[in-house]
Amino acid sequence: MTPALRNPCFSAILCGTALLAPPAPAQSADGAGLLASTPQSVEDLQRIERQLQQMLPRVLPALVCIELNNGSGSGILVSEKGLVFSAAHVVDKKGTTLKIILPDGTRLPGKTTAQNSNSDAGIAxxxxxxxxxxxxxxxxxxxxxxxxxVFALGHGGGLDRKRGPMVRLGRVVSLKNGVIQTDCKLIRGDSGGPLFNLDGKLIGIHSRVGSGLEDNLHVPMKDFNALTEETAEGKTSLTPSPEQDSQPFSTQPS
Structure with missing residues (x-):
């Protein structure tokens, strides 16, 4: 179990992930120097921690919990009018009625508007x-x-307002078959939650977790963009074919 947001302990997470992937250059001026190389000192780790702490207040207010039947997952608001990105296996088929819970505990009715089981992208x-x-x-x-x-948010283990949402920091370890793979460990309840870069921009949605520390899969934004286009064309619920549903390694829903 990862530490609660209210009392984060990021340094231990950083030390555990620093060597799992090769270095990558910074993505923007906001994160300049943070991604240029593998951290070499405590000061490097503290700089990454400070960047993360600056980003969290920007994105946490948009994190939601999604309840459906007897289960729950996570989602992220991507529009001021209440559009939510999540995982297809969380929001189920088009037209499914949901409960969407805001960070302040407000429970609002929602509905699945589109999903693609091939990519596990879902929109409510x-x-x-x-x-x-x-x-x-x-x-x-x-x-x-x-x-x-990158950093991952979610209601791992279910919604717990006293504990707060879970924050995991890690790195991208692979981009197999167009799927983002990271070492941000996911657990049940995280499904549908957001993956961000250190500039606080949404890069993926949690989908599945494998047996290894680094076997965590996230649906990239390109699949949500494609789903949005398909929705405009009236194709709002796609089911997988055997050849399209294969994964690069054995996984299970988070």
């Missing part, structure tokens, strides 16, 4: 009338690179 929307704009995150325009530092 809050259906109640909103009297205010909701916090939302910015989507990254490019895929991450192997070695990039």
């Amino acid at each position: 929307k809050i259906t109640s009338q909103l009297n205010k704009k909701l916090p939302c995150v910015e989507k990254a325009e490019k895929m991450p690179r192997v070695g990039d530092w």
